[in-house]
Amino acid sequence: MGQAQVPTIGVGVLGMGTVGGQVAARLLESREAIRRRAGVDLEVKRVLVRDGAKPRAVELAEGVLTTDAASVLDDPAIGVVVEVIGGEEPARTYLERAIRAGKHVVTANKVVMAKHGPELLNLAAERNVDIYFEAAAGGGIPLISTFKVDLQANEIESIAAVINGTTNHMLTRMGRAGLTFEEALREAQAAGFAEADPTDDVGGFDARYKLAILASIAFRTPVHPDQIYCEGIEAIEPVDFRYAAELGYDIKLLAYAARTRGAVEARVHPAMVPLTHPLGQVEGAFNAVYIEGDLVGPVLLYGQGAGGRPTASAVIGDLIDLAVDIGRGVQHRPAPVFDSELRVLEMEEVVTRAYFRMHLADRAGVLAQIGQVFADEDVSISSAIQKEMFAERGTAEFVVTTHRASDRALQQTLRRVADLDSVAQVCSFLRVF
């Protein structure tokens, strides 16, 4: 029997790195299976690379590789552009050009979607094309579709996530093997888990991009990364993990967003996470997102948030989804995603618990002084530990965790405690989840 005639959709791929290579390989390998499932033929027409001479693991037909972006973006035979270059520019410009040319786009780009998602989505709606970006937050973990489809009957109440694999791997090593931040970073760099310039990961910026995307979709309101409080993991010391364990916690880089008093709260910072909470169990390079919806209650999604193959899984999932719609002849009119305009709280308005570790003069009356500062600021103490390990230097190490208070009050407490004569140093300040 002959094969049924199905429409062919030309696919242009921008970028041929870790993700692009996997996308191209799987598209070629699965072309027939996709044709059967989607009812359309996805043909990789052109792949944009920086260096046309570089040898590639994937064998592409003559003339497919190009170093000329226009040959992808301006080719009317290309109906779908897959962007896996990463970074803000030229990726954003390419995406805009593709959309203006009436092409659907699939992107794995967290920076572009976090910073320019709302305007690109609007533009796409105008041009009657779709933007798919499942891979832009959480790699292969089905997050965007979960918010857009599965949980759409819910008001999302909060999102708590461990969403940067590099820092989670480093924190796991610091907690398990007692490495310092610097040692964990060097180890992660040697293993290829961290970049030569690790700022994006360890400073929390990568997690911030992803949280901006998730919060925008979940709360249906634009949340720009600049509106999200961001603090990295650089100041954490191995001893903090020992106290955390003693108190029943682990330390994670937490990305948290919630609907709070008619506004949105969104923040990225290291936090003590209870070992009894599913997020406290996320080890190594894994990511997890814990969502609370008003109907569904808590839902946890867990998997590999980065890497060529998991990211390609999301990109190709999007591509097939798009192909199915095209095969069914659907006129694309994406609903406006953002139907509300909520204020994003300043960090000082946020209410949270905290952990303080400080070195005190080892003399009478010190605890009373510190206790008075907490009392003055109306910050209630939940647990306290004093260890003798620094006694030989004439100081004692003192740890407290607090009940919930505004971050403003916690910061004010921090400043005032640090100013006390009897306090040699406040070594750590961490929020408690």
Added chain:
Amino acid sequence: MGQAQVPTIGVGVLGMGTVGGQVAARLLESREAIRRRAGVDLEVKRVLVRDGAKPRAVELAEGVLTTDAASVLDDPAIGVVVEVIGGEEPARTYLERAIRAGKHVVTANKVVMAKHGPELLNLAAERNVDIYFEAAAGGGIPLISTFKVDLQANEIESIAAVINGTTNHMLTRMGRAGLTFEEALREAQAAGFAEADPTDDVGGFDARYKLAILASIAFRTPVHPDQIYCEGIEAIEPVDFRYAAELGYDIKLLAYAARTRGAVEARVHPAMVPLTHPLGQVEGAFNAVYIEGDLVGPVLLYGQGAGGRPTASAVIGDLIDLAVDIGRGVQHRPAPVFDSELRVLEMEEVVTRAYFRMHLADRAGVLAQIGQVFADEDVSISSAIQKEMFAERGTAEFVVTTHRASDRALQQTLRRVADLDSVAQVCSFLRVF
């Protein structure tokens, strides 16, 4: 400004129990929001109940409640039928009638979808309507859509799930509080977690229905519940939890399916699950499904697998999805879900690890005899523990776990060991995940 004219879709709801009440309530409450998002108006036209006089928490308009199924199934103004009656009949007949009448259906019915899913999906494809059944497996956890959309680029390798809340709650209590099976069951019944006749849950049948649905979708081949090996939790004793903890495991009712040697392996039984595995951490009434795909690697989805609100979350998610498609004027032609026809392995062909607990005569040479049986059957021992607690009765308690072997060899070993004169009793046999 006037409201844009949008099409109205009549919704008929079959059943007004825990789930139906929540579905009706949320549909009424969110009618305007859904209208905006989906571009169609979902109007609850009729709700089928058994007892029309019973007072209801949800206030429905005059004439909406009916005890006459035909008034829902034969009303041409009803475009979508939501079935939340549960059980095989009359639900299956109603669904078939609705589909034959050209209505889309949304169902939360695991029994019907597990036993009759393939034929209903085929019928729906013929009649050009859709069947949505996200709520039929795993309540509010987005499972069906994850397989159908997000992971569609993957070959699914395996599914391991803790997917029955009643048994997981009971096992958690047995492990934590040392309750016997009977005590845990009475407690669960008193708390409303278990039915008066608990067979469906404790015998593993509920989990088997859900696994049949998940395996069928994941492997794209019909897997009927009767093809799935099924064993309940009735034989587990509190002491097994102590050994499990000592060995680094917890005991869960495991639903497992995998693509194995060109066939499908599917089974439900209690199993020792490593505490280091995410499934080993699932406590109480929560459900979790651990999926491995060839591209994405491992993905875990976790949440409340049952209950009115979580299930309503999935049902209404499906309804809005359907409404969006109808609003976009999409001609429904669901792709055939099952494009392969894989054999389901017999349990004896399955390869797994196992745990044996037995009472031995406390005399010389016994261990050698037992060891010889394992050796004869080519079952290699991974760990062994002997405790003195039963020594006063002239017997010793002996526990072994094995390496991987065929279930046939494990069963043969079990029979032969039980037949030894020196073995008073084999008290427990559990698979190890």
